[in-house]
Amino acid sequence: MLEIRNINKTFNPGTINEKKALIDVSITLNDGDFCTVIGGNGAGKSTIMNAVAGVWPLDSGMILVDGVDVSGLSEYQRAPYFGRVFQDPMTGTAGDMQIDENMALAARRGQRRTLRWGVTKKEREQYQEYLKDLDLGLEDRLTAKVGLLSGGQRQALTLIMATMKKPKVLLLDEHTAALDPKTASKVLAATDKVVEEHHLTTLMVTHNMRDAIAHGNRLIMMNEGRVALDISGEEKKKLTVEDLLHKFEELSGGNFANDRMLLSK
Amino acid sequence: MQAYFSSLNPVALWNAAPGGIAQGLIWGIMALGVYITFRVLKFADMTVDGSFSLGGAVAVMLILNGADPQIVLIASFFSGILSGCVTGILHTKLGIPDILAGILTQISLYSINLNIMGKANQAVPINSVRVFFTSNIRYLGQTLTLTLVVDVCIIAVIYWFLGTELGSSIRATGINPNMSRAQGIDTNKMKIIALMLGNGLVALSGGILSEYQGFADVKMGQGSIVIGLAAVIIGEVLAETLVGKRLNFIMRLSFTVIGAIIYYMVYVFVLWLKFPADDMKLLTAIVVAAFLAVPYLKERSNNSFSGLAKRNAKLQAESKNNGKEAE
Numbered sequence: 001m002l003e004i005r006n007i008n009k010t011f012n013p014g015t016i017n018e019k020k021a022l023i024d025v026s027i028t029l030n031d032g033d034f035c036t037v038i039g040g041n042g043a044g045k046s047t048i049m050n051a052v053a054g055v056w057p058l059d060s061g062m063i064l065v066d067g068v069d070v071s072g073l074s075e076y077q078r079a080p081y082f083g084r085v086f087q088d089p090m091t092g093t094a095g096d097m098q099i100d101e102n103m104a105l106a107a108r109r110g111q112r113r114t115l116r117w118g119v120t121k122k123e124r125e126q127y128q129e130y131l132k133d134l135d136l137g138l139e140d141r142l143t144a145k146v147g148l149l150s151g152g153q154r155q156a157l158t159l160i161m162a163t164m165k166k167p168k169v170l171l172l173d174e175h176t177a178a179l180d181p182k183t184a185s186k187v188l189a190a191t192d193k194v195v196e197e198h199h200l201t202t203l204m205v206t207h208n209m210r211d212a213i214a215h216g217n218r219l220i221m222m223n224e225g226r227v228a229l230d231i232s233g234e235e236k237k238k239l240t241v242e243d244l245l246h247k248f249e250e251l252s253g254g255n256f257a258n259d260r261m262l263l264s265k
Numbered sequence: 266m267q268a269y270f271s272s273l274n275p276v277a278l279w280n281a282a283p284g285g286i287a288q289g290l291i292w293g294i295m296a297l298g299v300y301i302t303f304r305v306l307k308f309a310d311m312t313v314d315g316s317f318s319l320g321g322a323v324a325v326m327l328i329l330n331g332a333d334p335q336i337v338l339i340a341s342f343f344s345g346i347l348s349g350c351v352t353g354i355l356h357t358k359l360g361i362p363d364i365l366a367g368i369l370t371q372i373s374l375y376s377i378n379l380n381i382m383g384k385a386n387q388a389v390p391i392n393s394v395r396v397f398f399t400s401n402i403r404y405l406g407q408t409l410t411l412t413l414v415v416d417v418c419i420i421a422v423i424y425w426f427l428g429t430e431l432g433s434s435i436r437a438t439g440i441n442p443n444m445s446r447a448q449g450i451d452t453n454k455m456k457i458i459a460l461m462l463g464n465g466l467v468a469l470s471g472g473i474l475s476e477y478q479g480f481a482d483v484k485m486g487q488g489s490i491v492i493g494l495a496a497v498i499i500g501e502v503l504a505e506t507l508v509g510k511r512l513n514f515i516m517r518l519s520f521t522v523i524g525a526i527i528y529y530m531v532y533v534f535v536l537w538l539k540f541p542a543d544d545m546k547l548l549t550a551i552v553v554a555a556f557l558a559v560p561y562l563k564e565r566s567n568n569s570f571s572g573l574a575k576r577n578a579k580l581q582a583e584s585k586n587n588g589k590e591a592e
Contacts, residue, residue, distance in 0.1 A: 079449030094440040118433035
């Protein structure tokens with residue numbers, strides 16, 4: 001269970017660039033919730049991700065995972081709780097290392113790094129199985145450098161790495177935004193599968209309204225650093241893109257400032 | 266001109282060659298340290314100029330105080346670890362940019378080294394103690410074998426270490442710190458460990474070199490970062506030309522040492538050509554600049570704006586000519 005309790009974050013406080021990115025945001029995800037987060041540019045959707053992952057400290061508020069307050073832990077210290085996939089396919093993997101080495105790094109998330117061998121033979125066989133499930137032809141390329149893979153393959157690999165050691169919460173930060181539509185839908189299908197299989201509590205940021213509606217059991221719309229809309233259950237199932245656009249129009253004062261939201265309808 | 270050529274003595278070059286190889290093997294240890302910080306961690310570490318002299322100073326002063334000349338090298342190694350740790354803390358805990366953190370440690374080590382030695386240089390009492398790494402012509406064969414063994418051992422240890430969980434984490438930190446933190450790796454700690462290890466090797470190399478040359482000098486490390494880089498880069502260019510795609514990690518490390526040997530063979534050769542010794546640093550800089558520029562220029566020659574402009578102009582001219590012929 002993830003509980004975000006009254007968190008606040010202001011960037012560049014006291015300067016001309018001051019930006020209140022998160023204002024008193026509270027969200028509680030129950031076990032197994034798959035929550036999508038949408039919003040315009042600067043609405044605070046990616047900021048929420050970074051706040052949960054601990055990229056920087058909060059100004060105030062708490063983040064609890066299964067009742068444990070992690071807001072005082074630095075990014076690497078709270079990594080055991082979270083599996084993360086980023087927007088940029090380059091960010092989630094080490095391009096100059098082999099596929100198996102990348103996976104071995106992820107398999108040891110939350111463990112002390114010792115002087116034992118980095119990847120064992122037994123692990124390699126196990127990784128091969130994981131990659132076979134993915135069906136991207138990577139199972140025979142365990143020793144290939146990740147830098148040789150395509151963006152979609154890298155995102156799929158990052159997804160495996162984020163979930164092979166079951167995280168308390170899976171954080172997906174616009175993880176299909178940099179991919180072409182066909183690859184994006186493949187990666188989303190893989191996401192659904194892995195979330196289903198491991199019964200993962202998931203927070204997925206997207207700018208694609210259709211994806212936000214089609215995936216997960218809950219939807220949150222952010223606007224100017226606040227939660228503007230929180231829909232779940234039956235209500236979410238009935239939701240249409242028109243509803244969301246209407247709501248968005250309402251929030252932005254009838255003024256479609258954000259063409260990206262429109263374009264990705 | 267005639268007089269110059271007749272003054273060059275091929276026998277002298279032949280006699281100087283083993284010394285060049287020995288120095289190359291000793292500097293190879295230093296280059297392996299630079300490889301860890303510069304290539305694995307991607308950290309341009311300027312500490313090495315100071316930690317190299319530190320290793321020499323510590324070794325010679327301990328020998329002068331009656332310590333065993335072989336044991337003191339361990340002390341040299343640890344003195345380097347300490348200086349790498351300082352740079353690491355300056356960078357990670359105090360937020361000082363990488364190059365500046367290294368320069369600060371380097372400059373403070375200059376004073377520290379002077380304090381350790383009491384003056385600018387100190388000689389090893391070669392008549393009263395027996396050092397294994399000697400440049401004495403009678404034992405040069407032994408020195409060569411010993412340094413080669415040390416190099417091979419160090420390469421093996423680095424290869425093993427970077428393959429462990431800890432070593433993999435250091436490599437990941439150098440390649441992608443964001444990903445590393447997301448996988449629970451304490452990137453600051455990894456940086457400090459790599460800097461410690463790298464500078465430990467640099468100081469060990471400084472200690473061995475001071476035994477080899479028979480003295481330690483506060484300025485012996487000056488410009489050593491450039492020599493280390495020269496070895497790493499010469500090794501890389503050579504390895505990629507000779508081995509190409511089948512290049513594995515152990516070969517990369519070995520070629521770093523070979524790069525150092527080649528550097529010193531060139532050094533010996535240029536000195537043999539009666540090049541003034543004072544100009545050697547200038548020459549080193551030119552060699553490193555050339556080797557750094559080669560991959561870039563090679564890429565540019567295949568893939569540049571001006572190249573495309575020229576090809577297009579040529580095509581246009583050709584089609585014009587064809588047009589005329591058709592008329």
